[in-house]
Amino acid sequence: AQSVSQHNHHVILSEAASLELGCNYSYGGTVNLFWYVQYPGQHLQLLLKYFSGDPLVKGIKGFEAEFIKSKFSFNLRKPSVQWSDTAEYFCAVRGGGSTLGRLYFGRGTQLTVWP
Amino acid sequence: EPEVTQTPSHQVTQMGQEVILRCVPISNHLYFYWYRQILGQKVEFLVSFYNNEISEKSEIFDDQFSVERPDGSNFTLKIRSTKLEDSAMYFCASSEAGIKFSSYNEQFFGPGTRLTVL
Numbered sequence: 001a002q003s004v005s006q007h008n009h010h011v012i013l014s015e016a017a018s019l020e021l022g023c024n025y026s027y028g029g030t031v032n033l034f035w036y037v038q039y040p041g042q043h044l045q046l047l048l049k050y051f052s053g054d055p056l057v058k059g060i061k062g063f064e065a066e067f068i069k070s071k072f073s074f075n076l077r078k079p080s081v082q083w084s085d086t087a088e089y090f091c092a093v094r095g096g097g098s099t100l101g102r103l104y105f106g107r108g109t110q111l112t113v114w115p
Numbered sequence: 116e117p118e119v120t121q122t123p124s125h126q127v128t129q130m131g132q133e134v135i136l137r138c139v140p141i142s143n144h145l146y147f148y149w150y151r152q153i154l155g156q157k158v159e160f161l162v163s164f165y166n167n168e169i170s171e172k173s174e175i176f177d178d179q180f181s182v183e184r185p186d187g188s189n190f191t192l193k194i195r196s197t198k199l200e201d202s203a204m205y206f207c208a209s210s211e212a213g214i215k216f217s218s219y220n221e222q223f224f225g226p227g228t229r230l231t232v233l
Contacts, residue, residue, distance in 0.1 A: 004157075036224070043119075044158075044206065044224035090158060101146060101210070102171055103222065105158035 002027040004093050006106035013081050014114050021076040021109050023091030033074040034092040034103070035065055044090065050074065061085070083115045117141045119225035121207050127231045128197055136192045136228045138207030146170070147190045148208040148222060149182065158206065164190065197232045204229050 007022040025031065035047040048059025055067040065076045074091060091106040120139045128134050140147050149161040163170040164182050181193045190209075194201055208222040 043226040046221060046223075049221065092158075101148065101163045101220065101222075102160045102173075103150075103158075104160070105150075107157050 002093055002095055002104045004091055004104050004106040006089075006091055006109050008109045009107065010110045010112070012112045012114070015083055016080050017113075019076070019078045019081050019085075019111070021089055021091075021111070023074045023076065023106055024072050025074070025091075025093040025104070026072065027093060027095045027104075029095055032094040033065070033067060034094070035059065035063070035074075035076050036090045036092060036105075037087045038090065038108075039087045047076070047089070081111070081113050083113050085111060086113045087111060119207055119209055119223050121205075121225040121228050123228060124226065125229045125231070127233065130199055130232055131196050134194050134197055134230065136194075136205050136207075136230070138190045138192070138209075138225055139188050140190055140207065140209030141211075141223055142188070144209035144211050144223070146210045146212065146220070146222075147182075147184070148210075149192045150206045150208065150224075151175070151203040152206070152227075153200075153203040161192070194230075197230075199232050202230055202232045 003026045005024045033050040036044045037047045038044050047063050048057050050057045050067045058064045063078050065074055067074050088108045088110050090108045092103040094103050122137045147164045150158050152158045160173050162172040162176045179195050183191050204227045206227045207225040210220045210222045212220055
């Protein structure tokens with residue numbers, strides 16, 4: 001079975017600091033990769049996704065992620081965070097085999113940004 | 116912008132009771148999913164549903180669980196006899212299509228139903 005690891009459970013930053021959240025997955029075949037965000041009191045929203053092509057993916061709100069196949073990683077980055085980025089961030093993976101459609105999620109990283 | 120909706124937002128039930136969680140997927144979507152998140156744990160896949168039948172289910176989705184699309188808009192998850200360990204946030208999701216690696220199979224999530232089993 002596939003698994004997804006998010007290394008940081010809680011990250012605390014000041015506004016304007018740079019952010020990198022780690023995500024590693026265990027599936028060896030072709031994958032789709034996602035980052036979802038859940039703002040307080042709201043539902044999971046897609047931040048960005050990687051299906052194929054350029055491994056550097058740009059998402060909404062200035063976020064980007066880089067797919068490094070050799071490292072089985074899909075780390076999320078933002079050069080300068082804002083207070084409004086306070087949320088929980090989930091990395092998710094979908095494999096290309098019989099588990100079509102099914103997403104495997106990481107445990108999530110709670111990001112707190114202090115103004 | 117179309118959204119997935121779920122009702123109720125919070126359900127409290129006694130152990131052994133049946134509960135039905137309701138979801139209204141985005142109207143032109145064809146694939147439907149249930150996930151759950153026990154407090155402090157990962158979001159876990161339960162089941163996917165397409166063309167009025169289950170496409171895939173996880174090991175969590177045992178005989179106590181069932182899904183149904185009773186009409187053209189609702190998608191329900193039933194737990195027949197709830198257990199304490201069923202307490203979790205249950206998320207419904209839908210996608211336009213399930214084509215491999217198509218941009219149309221992005222899953223859109225609802226706000227969740229928090230189920231508390233006493």
